[in-house]
Amino acid sequence: MSTTLSSPPNLLAKSTGNVAGRKLKNIVMLTLCIIAAGLAILVLGLVLYFLLSKGFSSLHIRLFTQLPDNIDTSKGGMAQSIFGTLVLLGVSSAIGLPFGILGGIYQIEARGRFASLVRFFTDVLNGIPSIVIGIFAYAAVVFPLAQRTHGQGFSAYAGGFALGILMIPTVMRTTEEILRLVPFPLREASLGLGATRWRTMWSVVLPAARGGIITGVMLALARIAGETAPLLFTIFGNQLFATHKVAGVSVPTLTAPIDALPLRIYNYSQDVDPNHNAQAWAGAVVLITLILVLSIAARFATRGNMQEEK
Amino acid sequence: MADVTTQKPTSLQDLARAQTSAPTATKILAENVDFYYSAFHALKTINIVIPDRQVTALIGPSGCGKSTFLRTLNRMNDLIDGTRLTGKITLDGEDLYDKRVDVVDLRKRVGMVFQKPNPFPMSIYDNIAYGPRIHGLTNRKKLNEIVERTLRGSALWEEVKDKLKASAFALSGGQQQRLCIARTLAVEPEVILMDEPCSALDPNSTFRIEQLMEDLKKDYTIVIVTHNMQQAARVSQRTGFFLRGEMKEFGDTDQIFTSPKQKDTEDYVSGKFG
């Protein structure tokens, strides 16, 4: 074909050759990408399969409703661990979210040395192994609390403190990134009406970024829900609901030892009792489900946001 | 009538007289304004008198500094790091850049409508109520009143009166821009700055906004940046021509378009460049 054209035959011939080469390269790269993506899914699939095949048979409603039965270990559940994990998520949110979100806002609003210093330190914080944070929480909370209360010091406060610290870098970074995505004209419109920067942030920028921030928070929660190492130093674990009554209403006790799913799974999996081993698998299924729910909720939060900003 | 750029005025009164054929009160006065984005000298010795309750158009090729100048009038440029202004701009005789001036008050008095409609991600009602609310109004009845009055004022009421709770994003581009105008009116400014308010709109919406300006100038001083020569000629009483950061010529719109004094102005308005 190219030979019939008189003026640009070379160009055409050359580009045909290139096209073939490029196509090949394209196909090779695409195949590699597909293989990599497929492997990632395969690994996740294997983990889930393994978990379900081991844990599904021991999954029982008892797990959610009953405390451990120390006489007959084939009975009983881990309701206190699920309860404890939820309490810990609450305490760590109370500690981690204000710092994370306000810190993210600060990164946007304040330019300059201190802001970049803060960012640098949160990046460093993000890299610190969670077990080190656990040791820190032991020294900073467990020990002083034990001295003050003449108790053990292991507590939801201590565990929530450690997990809250672990949340801060993630929440701060996502908050900052999401806030940065809010179009500048929106800010301008508010400032142009005479709003202060604070008011603009509160009434316009944050609502516009709400979905994205919620996503970040959910993902951070999903991450810390499975953390085990910091709990080894901070909550001790127990076999009861850690509650006490205030004005006749049961509330979680934050100053006493508390249980958590990852810790219970860890302990049971180390156990010689096969019933406990089986329950550890089932607990893992529950934990993964909790994390999956948080992750999916995170996706939905973002989707709602996109629709709003359309 | 003297040309400001070639002949330095001796006093403000002279300057005002020099640029005015019919006697009107001066709303905004800029004297020897220079403006810098860090090292970049964006505005050079701008002198201008903006008359009360009239429409002043700013024209000129892209990048000549029209938006920059407009944004000096409500200190929106303060938001950009490294900007610097010398000279003096007064609003009703008060120096805008005086240290004691609260930008919040200033921007309440000098409102702005932007090139692209930028409604907040909330309902139509809340968009308009936002301004009054941030300035402390909570009375539901008064807010309702303001919403209706400003929507009527921006010729949008009939189209949205049944869906005030709907998201502002559900409106068309032209409707959104009129909503943004209503939102600006809601804080009862004295001056409205408009930076190419119609450039993202279809001819019909443009026509409606031009009509609106005609109405608004009874109560408001309007400064509009536009690339559309016909629009400037239609809506404005005064026109300033900017070129490369300088104001080449300023005068009555009729005169700028029919008998410009500067060669550059003539070339520009006749479409030879820009």
Ligand SMILES: Nc1ncnc2c1ncn2[C@@H]1O[C@H](COP(=O)(O)OP(=O)(O)OP(=O)(O)O)[C@@H](O)[C@H]1O
């Ligand atoms: N934030 C900024 N930082 C640095 N330089 C800027 C900034 N904004 C504008 N400039 C420069 O200042 C000059 C004037 O810009 P300006 O936006 O005022 O032009 P304009 O007349 O409004 O143009 P257009 O008609 O395209 O909107 C341009 O050269 C531009 O590159």
Ligand SMILES: [Mg+2]
């Ligand atoms: Mg511009």
